[in-house]
Amino acid sequence: MTRRVLGVAFIGVLCFLLWLTYAFYAKVFTDTVEVRLKTSHIGLQLNTHADVKLRGIIVGEVRSVSTDGDEATVNLSLKPEQVQEISAAVSARILPKTLFGEKYVALVPPPDSEDTGHIKAGDVIARDKTAVGIEIEKVLNDALPLLQAVDPADLNATLNTLATALEGRGTEIAETLTQLDGYLKKLNPSVPKLMEALTKLTQVSQLYGDVTPDLVRVLRNLTITGNTVVEKEQQLQKFFTDVQTLSGTANGFLRENEDRVIRLGEVSKPVLDLLERYSPEFPCFLKVMTDTVPILSDTFRGGALHINLELITNQPTPYQPNELPAYKDKRGPTCVGKNYSHPGEKPGPYTQDNPAPYITGEDGVIGDHNKLERFPLNLQLNRAAPGYLLDTGGAGTPAEQKVVNSFAGPAMGVPAGDVPDLTTLMIGPLVRGGQVNLK
Template identity: 85%
Template sequence: MTRRVLGVAFIGVLCFLLWLTYAFYAKVFTETVTVQLKTSHIGLQLNRHADVKLRGIIVGEVREVSTDGDEATVELALKPDQVSQIASTVSARILPKTLFGEKYVALVPPTGQAGRHIKGGDVISRDKTAVGIEIEKVLNDALPLLQAVDPADLNATLNTLATALEGRGTEIAQTLTQLDAYLKKLNPSVPKLVAALTKLTQVSQLYGDVTPDLARALRNLTVTGNTVVEKEQQLQKFFTDVSALSGTADGFLRENEDRVIRLGEVTRPILDLLERYSPEFPCFLKVLTDTAPILNDTFRGGALNINLELITNQPTPYQPNELPKYLDKRGPTCVGKNYSHPGAKPGPYTQDNPAPYITGEDGVIGDHNKNERFPLNLQLNRVAPGAGVDAGSAGGPAEQQVVDSVVGPVMGVAAGEVPDLTTLMVGPLLRGGQVNLR
């Protein structure tokens, strides 16, 4: 039983000694002033028991590092005998001891009035000056690189670089001096250089877009070049003919240059007039197209087919005061079967719906009864009184003699001088035939 008690006591003493060793290492029995440092995620790179320095003197150590996701909180244990030298407005930077060394906290004294010294529970903010922010950014950017680089390889590289640079300090200094001069001259042109590079990028994109078309054009140009080579003789003959034509044209123009100029001056008013009336040309051609079937029907079967239409009043002659005038200012006008004059009945126009009689200001007064027609119910099939023309002799010599004897006095000519067309047109009226002759 005694041995068991002694064994347990021995084990207890060993555990106590181990804890006591840890307590001395962790400085549990050392009196400290605990403060907090609020910094960015770079604070997570600090190790426990990392040094806290003020002007290069160790004034404490790092006890704990934690984060809330937005920033890191570092618990600092400061030496009581040093806190009187540390102002409450002090800021902090996290710096490396060497390139691959551990990080430590460097306290930065304030530049103005120090105020009271730091006390337990105070919170130190990180250095937000330009230098502090730049150092922090360099450390953040360099950490992944330093973790990826093998220290042995880096050491070999630095040794090789040092060997290569040994004894060349003067030359390197001259080179750096010249480079500095070049950069000073280049700096004012940097905005222009950036603008030029931007435009170069745009041009490169444009060239990239047109490259397929350019390649296609080059392939087509190859075919064209081969064709030119094959047709070399024809091209030479063509150029010879063109040269001869050029010589002839040059001689013609030299001899007639005044006439050509005069021709242009003379024809300009005519061309201006044609330009003004150019909208009328398509209508005129359309009317000709519409008229062609009518003309073909008139002369169908190798004979003249006439529709005879009598107007109400005989057109009156022009009066002495109706002198020709050129005052029409209407511009292009074309009366076709679909023409619609303002205020007139619309087309298309036919025999039953005749087009209006429209004239310009040409000096004619009125329509001279040219727009009057017989009523539609006019009877034309009655035999002319006293004509006595037999339908059996239609178109014969007997009918022609009768018609000539009747029409001749009206026309004021002898019966033998009446045209044969008069017999063709008047004969059916005298014998009670139809108005339409076929």
Template identity: 35%
Template sequence: MAKRKTRHVVGQRLTGVAFLLVPALLIWLSIAIYNKQFTDVTKVTLRTGTAGHEMHPLADVKVRGVVVGEVRSIKADGAGAKLELALKPGMTDRVPSDVQARLLPTTVFGARFVSLVPPPGSAGTPIADGDVISEDRSQNAVELSEVLNHTMDILDTIQPAKLSATLNAMSRALEGRGDQIGRNFEQLDAFLTKLNPEVPALTRNLEELAKFSQNAADAAPDLLQALTDFTVTSRTLVDQRLALASLYDAVSGSSADLTDFLNANSGNIIALATESRGSLDLLRRYAPAAPCTFRTFTDFVPKMNKVLGKGTDEHGVHGMVVSIPNKGRYLPGKDRPRYDGGDGPHCPSVPYLASGNGVRVLPAGGVPGKGGAAGSGLGPANSSSENDLVNELAGPSLDEVPEELPDWSSVLVGPIYRGTEVTVK
């Protein structure tokens, strides 16, 4: 604008007064030098939404606090402001082409300047003449701009008289307290010195707290659902409070009755426990044989079913029974059963009768290999001789040696054969 004005003035002078040409040229040259029109610069354009009231031509352009140029002109193009920046040629190597700009005030009340902010880790090519720079729109830049704008609004609304009174009151309050304030700062410095080594641990704790908070946030829906379900349970308890009260009364009554029963029978319970000790010791002694014994009974059932004719038309014991003369009346001491057990817990096979291949007839009146004479009998019921005979009868069907069968076989199947003559097939 000054240049056009100068040219206009020079034209008028040329047409009117020739001798004023030289002074006019000197004036124009002075203005051009002031505007640095003859200085070699790199011109770039900055586009921003607004330049602000405190941005003026010839304002500084800085990079990391170092002045690298100035603002030559400010124009509005309808979509914002366009600032023409003139950068010093020797400084352009320090300014990358992807740099962004922030409009910052020099002081709270001072004019603004352009701060060029290179992106972190930028290794782009240096900025060149004619490049266009955009305004920094990062979150930090936006927040900083908002803070400055709000600060200006606050400063505009502050009443100078009240501000002066506040500052005077603060001055009087701090007057004579310099030593105390100094000691407070020294204590604060000592505290921060002790706190600094713990900062990494504090940082880790805050990180763990953040993880915990995230986990709590993730679990919040389930927790809320559980609380919702609990409200249903609570409502049910409230609805059934009368029934619960009756239940509590019944339990209280039962507890009282049980207490009376225990008080009345405590001696009997103790005596029962004392008297049961012998039986329990015996059960404890034979307990290891119980599983095997029950398993033997289980294996015995299908074989005994076969002996008794299950699944056939002939039910009963499958064997040949031949009657022999009656042995006479019962004789005490001779026919009395004897139980020769007591050999401790064991798990023998249970004897039983089963049909087999082949026919074997026992000698009359004795057990093979025992030397019994005919007609001499087998002795009393459940005697060793009778048990040996029963084992001889059961051994072939069990595929066992008769001597390995238990001593109580005659107790189980002896009554079947007593008074009869048996032929085993």
């Protein structure tokens, strides 16, 4: 029992000595002034118990580091005897002891000599926001990933090699730096133009980037075209030979007929101008011809000619001496179809009961001379046998043909026996049943 108590007591004393050692190391029994430092994420690179220095003298240490996501909070323990030397307006920088050494907090006194009192427990130290402090902080942030990735031994060997290479070359390096300074002084006025050129270069690069897929596709198509040209080389050579022969023939023809070709162009120009003016009439003309096809097909149906006669009177009024031919038509392109509609005229379709309007240009004729007047019931023809009523007993009979030929022949200036049968067929219906008076 006694041995167990002594063993437990021994272990307790051993633990107490270990704690006491740590307490002395952690300065648990040392009076300190606790302050805080607000800094950026660079503060997270500080280790616990890192030094806090003022003008190179250690005035405290780092107790702990924490962050809220936006900035880091570093808890500092300052020596009471050094607090009187630290201004309440002091700021802080985080610097490395060596290139690969641990970092420490460097307190920066305010630039002015105004008495603001010394720092007290609970005060918050702000980070140094001067240009130098911010640049140092940025360099540390940017250099940390590189320093973590580079092996210190390799870096040391590289620096030693660089130092050996530069040893004894100070004069040359100085001259080089002097020349470089001269180049930079000459280049400095052109920096704005250089920046503008780089900006435009960026825009051009973006444009090239946008058109690169199309350019690649064009090059791919050109490759296919090139392969096709290679495969069809013989056909192309024959084609070029034929083109050369044709060119020679065309050259000889044009050389011999150049005056005629020029004259043809000069003569054709007025005709082409006229055709251009009347070109709107062509569709209407073709449409009328298309509409006429069924009528023609009906006229020549069954392999025989079928005549549909529309009777009109002889012109009741003769042309007057002052009605001379004239060519003054200024209407331009005009076309009368079956559904022609003109301002002031009645529209189609046109029939016997709805005849088309009489439209003519300024051709020297005054009026229409009743050309559109339909056949009246009381027709009296100008030429006929006196007092003879044409009634042969049947249409188209030889007797009717003989009678028609007797007065059609003298009117046509041919003997009665030479009158064509078509004339009898056309005149017979006109005079059948009419009274003919021969003068």
